[in-house]
Amino acid sequence: MDYTKLKQLRADTGISFSTCKKALEEADGDMKKAKEFLKKWGVETAQKKADRETKAGGVFTYMHHNRKVATLIELQSETDFVSGNDEFQSLGHELAMQAASVPADNVEEFMKQDYIRESGKTIEALVKEHIAKFGENIQIARFVRWELGG
Numbered sequence: 024m025d026y027t028k029l030k031q032l033r034a035d036t037g038i039s040f041s042t043c044k045k046a047l048e049e050a051d052g053d054m055k056k057a058k059e060f061l062k063k064w065g066v067e068t069a070q071k072k073a074d075r076e077t078k079a080g081g082v083f084t085y086m087h088h089n090r091k092v093a094t095l096i097e098l099q100s101e102t103d104f105v106s107g108n109d110e111f112q113s114l115g116h117e118l119a120m121q122a123a124s125v126p127a128d129n130v131e132e133f134m135k136q137d138y139i140r141e142s143g144k145t146i147e148a149l150v151k152e153h154i155a156k157f158g159e160n161i162q163i164a165r166f167v168r169w170e171l172g173g
Contacts, residue, residue, distance in 0.1 A: 025052055036061055038156055061155070079106045080164070083115030085123045091171040094122040101159040111161075114153050121146060122166050130163050 025047070032043040032054060038061055050056035080099035087093070098115045100106045117140070127133035134147040141149075146163075154161050 028052060028054060028057075032057055032061075036156070062152075076101065076160075079103045080161075081106050081112070081115055083112075083119040085116065085119035087123050092123045092169065094119045094166060094168045096122055096166045097164040099162045099164050100157070105157045105159055105161075108157070110153070111157065114149075114161075117149075118146070118163065119166075122168050126168060126170075127166075130165065133163065133166065 028047055029040065029043055032038075032047060033040055036043065036058065042061065043057070046057040046060040047054075049060050078099070079102050080097065083096045083098060085094050096115060096119045098106075098111070098118060100111060105111055121136065121139055122133065124139050125136050127136060134145065134150070136146050138144045138146055138149050150161055150163065
């Protein structure tokens with residue numbers, strides 16, 4: 024096992040060492056293929072956890088620098104342990120910024136948007152990556168977007 028690749032894959036994805044090791048083994052050490060395995064497994068993990076109840080989480084805000092657009096997002100998780108995690112907090116902020124940048128009428132429409140920081144990745148894919156990373160269900164329960172004069 025190439026531990027340099029294992030460390031790099033862990034650093035790139037934030038996914039557990041054991042899962043990264045398994046992905047590298049399945050991919051015969053190919054980093055690109057290992058990332059594809061992790062992505063596939065993340066989608067499968069998200070699907071398995073989709074019905075699990077989310078009672079913890081937080082409300083996240085973003086105010087655009089011009090003070091003309093603001094958003095609130097309710098992001099839910101299964102436990103306070105995950106909702107207190109720095110990466111969960113960062114995800115909440117990113118989602119609030121996304122909602123300010125690209126208007127949507129509802130959560131379903133919001134989930135289908137391209138993520139502003141990574142073209143080709145949807146908000147749904149971003150959330151699923153975090154579900155795989157944290158090992159528990161995460162849901163965007165609701166959001167509100169205010170625009171001056173709107």
